[in-house]
Amino acid sequence: MNIYFLSESKLKDLMNLLFGYGRVFASKEAEVASNRNSESRIFIRELNKESLTDYRIPGFRAFDNFKSFVLPARSKIADYPSESWADIKETKKKRVLVGLKACDLASFAILDKVFLDDADFVDPFYKKRRESLILVSSDCTYSSDSCFCNLMGYSPYLDKGFDINLSEINGGYLIESGSDLGNKILEELSLPDAKENQILSRDKKRKKVIEKLQKGNSEFKKAFSRPDVLVSGTFDSDAGWDLGSTCVSCSACTNVCPVCYCFTLFDREGKKKEQYERYMVWDSCQFKGFSQMAGGMNPRFSHMDQFKNRYYHKFFRFYERYNIYKCTGCGRCIDNCLGDIDMREVLSGVYGSLKVK
Amino acid sequence: MDNIYYPRQAKLKNIKEETPTIKTYQFKLDKKLKFKAGQFMQLTVPGVGEAPFTPSSAPGAVMEMDITIMKAGRVTDRLHEKVKKGDTLALRGPFGKGYPMGKFEGKEVLVVGGGVGLAPLRSLIYALFDKIEKVKKVHICYGAKSPLDQCFKDEYKKWENKKRVSVNLTIDKPHPDWKGNVGLVTCLLEKNSLSKMNVDIPNSYVVTCGPEVMLKFVTFKLLDVGFKPEQIYLSMNRRMSCGVGKCARCNIGPYYLCKDGPDMCYADIKDYPNVFG
Numbered sequence: 001m002n003i004y005f006l007s008e009s010k011l012k013d014l015m016n017l018l019f020g021y022g023r024v025f026a027s028k029e030a031e032v033a034s035n036r037n038s039e040s041r042i043f044i045r046e047l048n049k050e051s052l053t054d055y056r057i058p059g060f061r062a063f064d065n066f067k068s069f070v071l072p073a074r075s076k077i078a079d080y081p082s083e084s085w086a087d088i089k090e091t092k093k094k095r096v097l098v099g100l101k102a103c104d105l106a107s108f109a110i111l112d113k114v115f116l117d118d119a120d121f122v123d124p125f126y127k128k129r130r131e132s133l134i135l136v137s138s139d140c141t142y143s144s145d146s147c148f149c150n151l152m153g154y155s156p157y158l159d160k161g162f163d164i165n166l167s168e169i170n171g172g173y174l175i176e177s178g179s180d181l182g183n184k185i186l187e188e189l190s191l192p193d194a195k196e197n198q199i200l201s202r203d204k205k206r207k208k209v210i211e212k213l214q215k216g217n218s219e220f221k222k223a224f225s226r227p228d229v230l231v232s233g234t235f236d237s238d239a240g241w242d243l244g245s246t247c248v249s250c251s252a253c254t255n256v257c258p259v260c261y262c263f264t265l266f267d268r269e270g271k272k273k274e275q276y277e278r279y280m281v282w283d284s285c286q287f288k289g290f291s292q293m294a295g296g297m298n299p300r301f302s303h304m305d306q307f308k309n310r311y312y313h314k315f316f317r318f319y320e321r322y323n324i325y326k327c328t329g330c331g332r333c334i335d336n337c338l339g340d341i342d343m344r345e346v347l348s349g350v351y352g353s354l355k356v357k
Numbered sequence: 358m359d360n361i362y363y364p365r366q367a368k369l370k371n372i373k374e375e376t377p378t379i380k381t382y383q384f385k386l387d388k389k390l391k392f393k394a395g396q397f398m399q400l401t402v403p404g405v406g407e408a409p410f411t412p413s414s415a416p417g418a419v420m421e422m423d424i425t426i427m428k429a430g431r432v433t434d435r436l437h438e439k440v441k442k443g444d445t446l447a448l449r450g451p452f453g454k455g456y457p458m459g460k461f462e463g464k465e466v467l468v469v470g471g472g473v474g475l476a477p478l479r480s481l482i483y484a485l486f487d488k489i490e491k492v493k494k495v496h497i498c499y500g501a502k503s504p505l506d507q508c509f510k511d512e513y514k515k516w517e518n519k520k521r522v523s524v525n526l527t528i529d530k531p532h533p534d535w536k537g538n539v540g541l542v543t544c545l546l547e548k549n550s551l552s553k554m555n556v557d558i559p560n561s562y563v564v565t566c567g568p569e570v571m572l573k574f575v576t577f578k579l580l581d582v583g584f585k586p587e588q589i590y591l592s593m594n595r596r597m598s599c600g601v602g603k604c605a606r607c608n609i610g611p612y613y614l615c616k617d618g619p620d621m622c623y624a625d626i627k628d629y630p631n632v633f634g
Contacts, residue, residue, distance in 0.1 A: 077363075078362050114603055118601075121361050123603065124359070127358070235628065262605040263598070265599060267401065267406045285606070290596070291595065293595070294432075299634045308630075316610075317611045320611035
């Protein structure tokens with residue numbers, strides 16, 4: 001695959017080209033309270049020609065996630081009985097996502113397993129939304145203390161899964177295509193080929209980020225070698241899970257997680273008489289009501305059952321069903337936890353308790 | 358492409374009161390629907406929501422379907438209180454795998470129900486009657502709170518008169534109108550009861566449905582009298598929403614009841630957490 005060089009001043013040309021395809025949503029350093037560190041100032045915002053002037057692609061993932069572009073927090077999925085389909089207006093044109101990091105790209109591949117690749121039941125709404133996306137990703141140029149993609153088998157960059165990928169280097173970006181559409185866009189830009197020393201500089205940058213990640217996460221490596229085996233070793237005991245005691249079941253972790261997709265359906269009366277609407281809304285396994293049945297029985301009654309379920313789903317159940325872990329190591333759950341719970345420390349605690357046994 | 362969340366309309370032909378808290382809703386469908394015994398439907402009360410139920414009528418390609426429902430929660434309250442004969446509700450499905458009918462050939466089948474749990478088993482009973490020459494025997498064991506709480510009362514005689522079929526009933530507490538067995542349904546599974554019924558334990562399968570606590574003690578009793586986990590099929594209860602293996606709440610271990618169940622072999626689930634709540 002050809003690698004080209006996009007000078008910093010030409011980023012605008014690329015963005016203008018993307019505007020021609022549809023609305024553009026990009027991760028962007030936003031103006032927020034000054035007490036936030038640089039890693040938590042990046043948010044996903046819609047870009048337009050006016051807001052483009054000082055736009056730079058951040059070198060780190062957004063604080064929020066991109067899953068709402070395929071699974072909105074609330075979306076109508078049926079108007080019954082009259083219409084079997086609910087309209088998805090936003091997919092009539094393409095939507096361009098800019099600044100996705102490797103962890104964001106990986107999250108789409110994980111969600112696809114459930115909503116697209118399940119041959120028995122394809123979610124038609126997910127499919128439409130997913131197909132409407134153009135993915136413009138970029139390498140991480142730095143990592144934070146909560147990042148652990150390396151423990152989940154990912155790295156701060158990917159070589160597939162995007163339409164276009166940008167790698168920041170001195171004076172601009174190296175840019176490459178990962179799809180036919182990406183090829184077409186790059187052709188239109190008619191860019192110079194990347195020079196060898198530029199590619200070397202990109203590889204050096206990538207290596208530096210990986211080394212920092214490895215160093216920061218070295219103490220957790222053992223617990224993450226086979227997390228499926230680890231968590232399934234604690235089915236009959238809560239030993240080692242003590243860190244869960246500060247969980248307040250707020251569901252922040254599942255909401256910011258790019259691959260937590262649990263949802264519920266709810267119905268209500270429509271605007272016309274004898275017409276009804278069905279919605280899909282985000283739900284969270286951290287709520288007691290998530291698995292509470294009519295009559296009051298609840299298989300996940302205790303706080304610890306709910307807390308552990310998130311880990312069981314991510315590292316055991318999903319792995320058993322799809323042969324892939326339901327976690328990209330993005331660390332958003334760590335940044336957002338009210339109880340200061342760090343998933344890496346939880347699994348290490350479990351690892352410690354099993355080893356002691 | 359089909360919308361997997363869209364419910365098809367179904368007209369309510371009749372409502373039959375089984376007990377003060379259980380009613381059988383008889384639906385007339387707009388086109389043929391094929392379902393296997395044990396598969397379930399998502400029943401929509403328009404504007405209120407959905408709840409999963411296994412039909413209680415005979416499986417096959419059908420134009421009519423019975424669903425027997427106990428008043429127990431938000432959707433079923435509305436069903437019992439507001440819905441009338443002639444109303445139009447909606448259905449989605451069938452979902453799930455259904456009972457492993459092939460395994461029952463040449464074997465004895467113990468059908469153990471508790472309360473409204475006899476509803477999905479009635480569908481199984483009809484499916485077994487349909488190929489009765491292929492199974493050795495069918496032992497129906499049913500426990501209810503009192504004679505007033507028994508479902509499908511007018512059918513027991515008919516069932517009992519079939520060849521190779523026995524019907525064994527019990528109620529929880531003594532009642533002036535009751536002359537039969539008294540005790541929880543597990544009392545029908547004691548060693549001496551089983552030998553009275555001439556059950557050939559090594560060559561039998563058990564299919565059971567009822568409240569979670571009953572499933573638990575039925576399972577323990579069965580293991581106690583010599584059944585193996587592989588011989589026990591449980592109609593498990595979990596909260597469901599999507600019915601298609603996506604919303605991720607109805608799991609036992611790695612299995613989703615909506616796709617892999619709702620009837621699970623005890624051998625497959627016994628080592629996972631909170632099997633019986």
